[in-house]
Amino acid sequence: MAIQFPTLTNEERVRRLEPPQRKVKAVLDTDTYNEIDDQFAVVYALLSPERLQMEAFYAAPFHNELSDGPKDGMEKSYKELKKILGLMQSGVPAYPGSERYLPGPETPVESEAARNLVERAMASSEEDPLYVLSIGAITNVASAILMQPEIIRKIVVVWLGGHSLQWNDTKEFNLFQDIHASRTIMDSGVPLVLIPCMGVTTHLATTLSEVRDYVKDQGEIGQYLYEVYRDCMSDHKGSSRVIWDISTVAFMNNEEWTPSSLIPSPHISEDFRWGMDSSRHLIRYVNHIHRDPVFKDFFSRLQA
Template identity: 60%
Template sequence: MTTFPTLPASQLVQRLEHPGRKIRLVLDTDAFNEIDDQFAIAYALKSADNMTVEALYAAPFFNELSSGPADGMEKSYQEILNIRRILGREDIPVYRGSTGYLPASDQPVESEAARNLVNRAMASDPADPLYVVAIGAITNVASALLMEPRILERIVLVWLGGHALHWSDTKEFNLFQDLHASRLVLDCGVPLILVPCLGVASHLQTSLSELRDFVKGQGEIGDYLFETYLSCSDDHFAYSRVIWDIAVIAWLNNPEWCPSALVHSPRISEDFRWMHDPLRHMIRSVHFIRRDEVFRDLFLRIAR
């Protein structure tokens, strides 16, 4: 069984506060799985006043868009390269992630991304932790924690995963894909900012007409995001779509747009429900998102 260091409660709570300054981060994304990752990558790279993106990691995924987690990761890797090219940010390194999910709770999956995260985190000053922003299955991050548990003292994890803590279940795509990894990040004591999907990030809905007005024509990236949204449905009449993944970047840009609270880290049951335990360590959980403020900020940044 892997033994993780324990942060003193006061230090953990301090790490769970919004940084209130410019931060360094790595972004772990299953970029080919949905259309929202592309928005999130662009949002992060356009937020240079608040964050420096040091690396991009490709996360695995498996659904109708891939033949398996390895194929999903590779397609995500290629999509990250594409977004990076469009934004003219070839200076940011991109790393391939896990080709499969954790086979057991104490068995990491070796990958370029997990190894880079270990090295980058261990090179960080504990007083200036590396922010690990994850918008896919949490396999790469969990693997890095298992490879080198001491990185727990040098990172803050911001993860889009699960559903709202009051939801009837938490069978959400990012969390559901790799139960071992999801349990690990909730159990090990890593400073965790949790941004749930249904009931929280689901407020972030937009429409084709809104993107036509405020994103299309705003450079190559604006046109790409608009065309990506256009192609996601054959019928846009009375249709809107959630751009989930921008929620994590929004919290970093302005926590007032994403009200949150300290809660005890929940457990995940075998049937994918939250189990609340008042004896557990604390995490921060976002419980609402001010949709208009977030999209206003996103649109203004894309137009720059």
């Protein structure tokens, strides 16, 4: 029997998708070892206590040249996540996530992360929802929704996933890795803020010189972030690197930095392209990012 997802009224959905104007409870789901930007995002979230009450961090699976498979990627991400939390002297708990991608469209993969997300979401309310920031394959979040669909009424997902609507495809790493999880997020009706990669988050580039000037000397974590950035390429001359993942925290910190609008939720075609259907439920879609105030905010918080 097909899973029945709760249905929000249009009024409820629009209200839930308004950018929060207060401090909110949040969790961050991250493939922390996959790239160099997750580390920046974890630090940025912890440095934003007036907007984010961080409840937990979850390690997401990934598979590329840095891992032997999704299980190995998740385990490396969990280890990296614990390292950063230690450098930040943070007491926020971290949980290992899924060891594999969803095997089918309605088949969750249980993990400590997914179970903890269900527990925290169910303890939240429709008036004070839990914000789920996701910056990797969205397996853990989709699994939690499939395990307990009622959490749709109690969470808002902010996901860095896919490419912009005008891009020639949406075969982006976070979205592409777990197509069943990605479709669950797009199709289930969970309140969703979608932050695309190519064409939107690509604005969030920085350089070794900038990281050396504003990050390197800011304690152990600043030194670590500098080293991670320095070692990501052999030749930095004339080069920059996109720190994609800080976009989710930037959205939470100041909506003016991430202009957005309400659009019908696009669906994902078999060849990984966006398909539009005006009859589908609304999501919030970030269509641009003002790069300078985001980095100025991050550097200022690190230096405080």
